Amino acid sequence: MERMIMYVMAAGVVLGAIDRIFGNKKGYGKRMEDGFMYLGPTALSMVGMMCMIPVFSKMAEQLLMPLYHLTKIDPAMFGGLLAIDMGGYQLAKDIAVDAGLGAYAGIVVAATFGCTFIFTIPVGMRVLEKEDYPFFFRGITAGLVTLPAGLMAGGLICGFSVFRILHQNGLILIVSLLLMAGLKWQPERLVRWLGMFASAMQVVITIGLMLGAVRYMTGISVVPGLYPIEEAMKVVAAIGIVMLGSLPAAEFLQRILKKPFGWLGGKIGLNEVSVAGLFVGTVSVLPQLTMLKNMDRLGKIVNTAYIVSAASMFAAHIGFTMNVQPDLLGALIAAKLTGGFTAALLAVFLFKNKMPENRDSGILSEDH
Known part of the structure; x- marks a missing residue:
C-alpha cells in the first residue's frame, strides 16, 4: 500500500514538473508549486507544537494515569483530541500505555475528530458567511454522527476488536455528542470556546517555535526536554515532498472523474461547485470552506x-503518515473515506428532499 501510494505521488511530481517546465499550461505545475508553498503554513502549525510535546507528555502522564486505572481508556486517546499535524500524533504516542493504541489515536483519531475539533469548526466559523452557518452546523453534525464508522474501519485495519474500538473511543464519542449538542443549542458560545482554545494553541505553538529556535541558535534550553527544532523541520520537509506530488495527482483525478461525478452530482442534486468541493476538501479544508458560498444548499x-x-x-495527512507511521496508511485512508462517504450519504438522505421547501420557506435557517 505504502509503495503504491508513493509511486502515485511520484507520478504526480513528474506530471507537475513537466507542466511547469513548459509554462504551467495545464495547471499541474501550479499545483506542484502550491504543494511547495504549503511548507510555510505547515511548519508554522506543526513545528512549535512538536518542540513542546515532550514537556506536555510528562504533564499529561501524571494527570491521565489515574483516569486510565479507573476506566482502562488508554491516555493516548486524549492525543486524538488534537489534530494529527498539530501535536496529536506526538502526544498520543508519548503518553500511550499500549503502543498500538498510541499509533491509532495519533493517526486515525487525530486525523478525523482532532482536525474537526481543533481546525475545521473554529476556522469554518471565521471564514463562512453567517447565512451559511445553519448548513455548516448540519453538515458537521452529520459528519460526527457517522464518525464511528470511520473510527471502526481504521481500528479494524489496525487489528483491534470491535469491542476494544468502541471502548477506547468512548471519550471521543462523548465529546462528539457534546459538540453536536453545542452546535444545536449554543452554537455561538461553542464556537467562542473553541476559538479561545485555538488561540491558546496558537500561543503554545509560537512559544515552542521561539524556544526551539533559541535553543538551536544559542544552545540555551530554557525549558528542559524540548524536541529539537531541526528534527521537527525534517518531518515538515518530508510532508512537503509528498505534497509536491499529491496536489498534481489530486488535480489529475479530479479532472478525469469530473464527468462521472458530475453526472452523479446531478442525480443527487448537487451543482458543479459542490461536486468540485468534495475533491478540494480531500486535499485541503480551507479552500473548500471558501467555496461554500457558491454551492447549493444541499x-x-x-x-x-x-x-x-x-x-x-x-x-498533509498522507504526507505526515508516510513519514511517521507508514504502516498505518491503509487505516488512515480507510477511516477517512469510510467516515467521509457515509457522512455525505447521510446528509443526502436527511436533507435532499427538504431543499426545495427550504429555499422558499427558510425553514433551515430558523433553527439557528
Whole structure:
C-alpha cells in the first residue's frame, strides 16, 4: 500500500514538473508549486507544537494515569483530541500505555475528530458567511454522527476488536455528542470556546517555535526536554515532498472523474461547485470552506459532513503518515473515506428532499 501510494505521488511530481517546465499550461505545475508553498503554513502549525510535546507528555502522564486505572481508556486517546499535524500524533504516542493504541489515536483519531475539533469548526466559523452557518452546523453534525464508522474501519485495519474500538473511543464519542449538542443549542458560545482554545494553541505553538529556535541558535534550553527544532523541520520537509506530488495527482483525478461525478452530482442534486468541493476538501479544508458560498444548499451540508473525516487526506495527512507511521496508511485512508462517504450519504438522505421547501420557506435557517 505504502509503495503504491508513493509511486502515485511520484507520478504526480513528474506530471507537475513537466507542466511547469513548459509554462504551467495545464495547471499541474501550479499545483506542484502550491504543494511547495504549503511548507510555510505547515511548519508554522506543526513545528512549535512538536518542540513542546515532550514537556506536555510528562504533564499529561501524571494527570491521565489515574483516569486510565479507573476506566482502562488508554491516555493516548486524549492525543486524538488534537489534530494529527498539530501535536496529536506526538502526544498520543508519548503518553500511550499500549503502543498500538498510541499509533491509532495519533493517526486515525487525530486525523478525523482532532482536525474537526481543533481546525475545521473554529476556522469554518471565521471564514463562512453567517447565512451559511445553519448548513455548516448540519453538515458537521452529520459528519460526527457517522464518525464511528470511520473510527471502526481504521481500528479494524489496525487489528483491534470491535469491542476494544468502541471502548477506547468512548471519550471521543462523548465529546462528539457534546459538540453536536453545542452546535444545536449554543452554537455561538461553542464556537467562542473553541476559538479561545485555538488561540491558546496558537500561543503554545509560537512559544515552542521561539524556544526551539533559541535553543538551536544559542544552545540555551530554557525549558528542559524540548524536541529539537531541526528534527521537527525534517518531518515538515518530508510532508512537503509528498505534497509536491499529491496536489498534481489530486488535480489529475479530479479532472478525469469530473464527468462521472458530475453526472452523479446531478442525480443527487448537487451543482458543479459542490461536486468540485468534495475533491478540494480531500486535499485541503480551507479552500473548500471558501467555496461554500457558491454551492447549493444541499452541497453545503454534504461538503461539510464529508470533511469531518475526509479532510486533507490527499495532502498533509498522507504526507505526515508516510513519514511517521507508514504502516498505518491503509487505516488512515480507510477511516477517512469510510467516515467521509457515509457522512455525505447521510446528509443526502436527511436533507435532499427538504431543499426545495427550504429555499422558499427558510425553514433551515430558523433553527439557528
